[in-house]
Each structure stands twice: as C-alpha cells, then as structure tokens.
Amino acid sequence: MPMIRRLRRAMRRAYRRPTIDLSHPSRSPLGSSVVNCVVYEDGVRKPSDGDAREALRQVRKTGRGFVWVGLHEPTEAEFAVFASLFGLHPLAVEDAVQAHQRPKVQRYELRDEPGRVGGAVLFTVLKTCRYAGHESAASEIVDTGEVMVFTGPDFVITVRHGRHGSLGPVREALEEHPEQLAKGPAAVLHAIADQVVDAYLAVTDAVESDVDDAENAVFSDNARQADAGRIYLLKRELLELKRAVGPLERPMRSLATSPLPPVGPEIRPYFRDVADHVARVNEQIGTYDALLDSILQAHLAQVTVAQNEDMRRITAWAAIIAVPTMVCGVYGMNFDHMPELRWTYGYPLVIGVMATACALIHRSFRRNGWL
The missing domain is CATH 1.20.58.340 (Magnesium transport protein CorA, transmembrane region)
Structure with a gap:
C-alpha cells in the first residue's frame, strides 16, 4: 500500500505539473541550486549563457555533443523545471529531490513528447564519503553525502546532496582529456563513479589507521586505558561505509557487462575497473569489521581478567x-x-x-x- 500511494503521488505530480516558461534565463526559476550548465561537443566545452533550454536546443539542433547540468540540493520546484525539460521519470525525480536513497542504477524510458530525443535514461545513485577525523569520542569519523546522476542520450544531470563531494574536479579533469569526454554522457558517469570510489579507498585507508591504533591500545601495557566506546564508534562508522559501498558493486558490474544505453561498449571496460575497486573496498570493510570484533572481544576479555x-x-x-x-x-x-x-x-x-x-x-x- 505505501508503494501504491507513492506511485500515485508521483504520477499526479508528473501530469499536473504547471507549465514553466524557460524561454529566457531571467524568467527561468532555476533558483540557487544550479552549479553549472555547459554544452560539450567532441569533448570541447562550448560557449553558453547557462540557459538549460537553449543549451539543449543547441545540442539537438546539431545532433552532436551533450549538455551537463550540475545541481546542488535543489528544491522540488527548482528540479521540476529540468524534469519537464528533459523528460525525466517522476519516480526518479522524487528520489533525486528527497535524497537518502540506496546506491543503485535504474533504467527509465524518456517521456515521449514532440521535439524530444527518444531513448532511455540511467538514474544512478552514489553515496559519497569523506574521512572527517575524530575530535571527540562522539564525533562521526565518516561523513556521507549523495550524488544522483541522470545519464541520457544527449544530457547529464547531476544532483549533489551534502557538504562534500564537489564535482568541480571531475569536470576539470575531463576537460583536460577531451578524447575521453568525447565518448559522451557515459564518460561523465564513469568519471563521477570513479571519483566516488577513489574516495572510498582513501576513507578505508584512514579507517585502517584508526583500527591499528585501537588494536595497539588494547594490547599495550596500559590496556585498561583502551576505550571500548571508541571501538564501537569505529564499528558503527564501518557499518555506515558498508551501506554506501556494499550495494554499489552489482550495479557497477552491470554497467561493465550489460548493454544499458546510453553506456556504449567503448566505455564499459572503464566501469569494470570501477567495479574492481568497489569489490576491493568491500573486502577491506569486511576485514576491518571482523578485526574490530576480535579487538572488542579481546578488550572485554582483558577487562574481565583485570577485574x-x-x-x-x-x-x-x-x-x-x-x-x-x-x-x-x-x-x-x-x-x-x-x-x-x-x-x-x-x-x-x-x-x-x-x-x-x-x-x-x-x-x-x-x-x-x-x-
């Protein structure tokens, strides 16, 4: 019943959405959530005034290149503009606005309306992670956010939630390699996924140092000074990291092996490398979690012996x-x-x-x- 009600709400929003005039940037209620709106043709950035409708019209007129729109925590009204313009599925739109979604890759058909390019759009949800350190025992070690990516035949829409995970470095790195950017929107999706997974590797390396410190504290001469709360906090943060990384391995494998338009065969091998890195991170998380279990049990045993x-x-x-x-x-x-x-x-x-x-x-x- 909850799923049926959710579908009904989404369909009502999709078909009762008011018409919004995007003919001029000054009358386009894009709000402050728009980070960038750029046109790329043959891997080269083209001059643009930042108007999404004009950028999309330019791309579809020439039949070359794609539009990349970057958003940061848009409201429902702000994102409705782009949902209507690019023909996004209402269920994916709802997930992108509300955030707090499970990592996944879903395929939707573009809404068939006059003047629109037919085909499919991939909706990808990625959890971003950052090692935040630990100023106190109650602080969070791993800070998480989200990046949603709509990958269509001639556009990419990125929606970022959270204080970190900026996609500016990804854009700059791709613009330095136009041959990769010329592969189309799928190249942008790969670059974003690659940056997110690389951040996972950096976080696990930092967490490994914390696990080593906890192990040394438990088996040192002053074992009584080891903090069980600190060990538990590490386990909780590993669980948060596992929720971000665990569900991502299968979607990355699908992008690397299955024909999922608009991901073409020339870009699939790149996703295989990302999937391998995700598998490595999953293994590391499992190893650290098991090690923390042993450390916690050893600490409790030492406390019992001391008592x-x-x-x-x-x-x-x-x-x-x-x-x-x-x-x-x-x-x-x-x-x-x-x-x-x-x-x-x-x-x-x-x-x-x-x-x-x-x-x-x-x-x-x-x-x-x-x-």
Missing part, C-alpha cells in the same frame, strides 16, 4: 585481615574464665601469633600469584 585479578587481591587481603579479627573477636567475648587473661606476656604473645599467621598467609598468596 578478576582485583577481586583476588581484595579476597587475599580480606583473608589476611580475618586472622587478627578472629583472635580479637574471641578475646573480646565477656567470659570470666578464659586462658591467659591475666598473664603478663599474654598480650605480646597474641600479637606475635597474629603477625606470624598474617605473614604466612601473605607469603602463601604471593607464591600463588594472588598478591
């Missing part, structure tokens, strides 16, 4: 103190006829007996390792 040693020491001292307590307790009873009550050397003798007994018990506990 047992403390209890043995307390018990040993209690046993030593019990001897004089017993003797003093006997002579503290109110009886008239007790031995040596009026003997001159009675008191020194009792003290000597208690001291000797305590020394013998202490020596015995030391030999057995209790003290």
Whole structure:
C-alpha cells in the first residue's frame, strides 16, 4: 500500500505539473541550486549563457555533443523545471529531490513528447564519503553525502546532496582529456563513479589507521586505558561505509557487462575497473569489521581478567585481615574464665601469633600469584 500511494503521488505530480516558461534565463526559476550548465561537443566545452533550454536546443539542433547540468540540493520546484525539460521519470525525480536513497542504477524510458530525443535514461545513485577525523569520542569519523546522476542520450544531470563531494574536479579533469569526454554522457558517469570510489579507498585507508591504533591500545601495557566506546564508534562508522559501498558493486558490474544505453561498449571496460575497486573496498570493510570484533572481544576479555585479578587481591587481603579479627573477636567475648587473661606476656604473645599467621598467609598468596 505505501508503494501504491507513492506511485500515485508521483504520477499526479508528473501530469499536473504547471507549465514553466524557460524561454529566457531571467524568467527561468532555476533558483540557487544550479552549479553549472555547459554544452560539450567532441569533448570541447562550448560557449553558453547557462540557459538549460537553449543549451539543449543547441545540442539537438546539431545532433552532436551533450549538455551537463550540475545541481546542488535543489528544491522540488527548482528540479521540476529540468524534469519537464528533459523528460525525466517522476519516480526518479522524487528520489533525486528527497535524497537518502540506496546506491543503485535504474533504467527509465524518456517521456515521449514532440521535439524530444527518444531513448532511455540511467538514474544512478552514489553515496559519497569523506574521512572527517575524530575530535571527540562522539564525533562521526565518516561523513556521507549523495550524488544522483541522470545519464541520457544527449544530457547529464547531476544532483549533489551534502557538504562534500564537489564535482568541480571531475569536470576539470575531463576537460583536460577531451578524447575521453568525447565518448559522451557515459564518460561523465564513469568519471563521477570513479571519483566516488577513489574516495572510498582513501576513507578505508584512514579507517585502517584508526583500527591499528585501537588494536595497539588494547594490547599495550596500559590496556585498561583502551576505550571500548571508541571501538564501537569505529564499528558503527564501518557499518555506515558498508551501506554506501556494499550495494554499489552489482550495479557497477552491470554497467561493465550489460548493454544499458546510453553506456556504449567503448566505455564499459572503464566501469569494470570501477567495479574492481568497489569489490576491493568491500573486502577491506569486511576485514576491518571482523578485526574490530576480535579487538572488542579481546578488550572485554582483558577487562574481565583485570577485574578478576582485583577481586583476588581484595579476597587475599580480606583473608589476611580475618586472622587478627578472629583472635580479637574471641578475646573480646565477656567470659570470666578464659586462658591467659591475666598473664603478663599474654598480650605480646597474641600479637606475635597474629603477625606470624598474617605473614604466612601473605607469603602463601604471593607464591600463588594472588598478591
């Protein structure tokens, strides 16, 4: 029932969306979410005034190149402009605006309207990750965000959510290699996926250092100072990283092996390399998670052993103190006829007996390792 209601809401938004005039940039309510709108032809950036409708008209008039529109956390009203212009599926549009989606690759058909290029569009969701460090035990080590990519036959729309994961370096790197950019929108999708996965590798390397520090702290001479909360925080952040990386391996394999337009055969081998890196990161995360389990168990075992040693020491001292307590307790009873009550050397003798007994018990506990 929730899925049916969601479909109905999306369809209502798709067919009741108001008509918006995009004929002039000044009347285009694109808002502040637009980062860039660029036309590329044969891998070369073309002059553009930043108007999405004019850029798309230019590309479809010549039949060459593609449009790359970059957005950052657009509102529903802002993104409705591009959804209507490029013919995006309403379900994908809803996911792109709301964010907090699972990493995936989905194929949608472009809405068939006059003047539109037919074909399919790939909707790709990628989780971005950044190593944030740890100023305190309660801080997050891994900071996550999202990048959604609409890859069509003649356009790329990127929607970024979060404070990091800027795609500016990707754009600059691609513009320095026009032969790669000339492969079309699929080359942009590969470059974005490659940057995201490279960030995963950097994060796992940093987390590995934290895992090593936790291991050294647990097995050091001051093992009691190891922080179990710190180990648990590492496990929780690894789980967050696993949620970002784990679901991505299968989609990357699909892009590398399956015919999914607009990803052509000339770009598929590049996705195979990305899929291999994702598999490597998944293996590293699994290894670190298992290692943290062992470290946490070892730490808890050490804490238990230390507590047992403390209890043995307390018990040993209690046993030593019990001897004089017993003797003093006997002579503290109110009886008239007790031995040596009026003997001159009675008191020194009792003290000597208690001291000797305590020394013998202490020596015995030391030999057995209790003290």
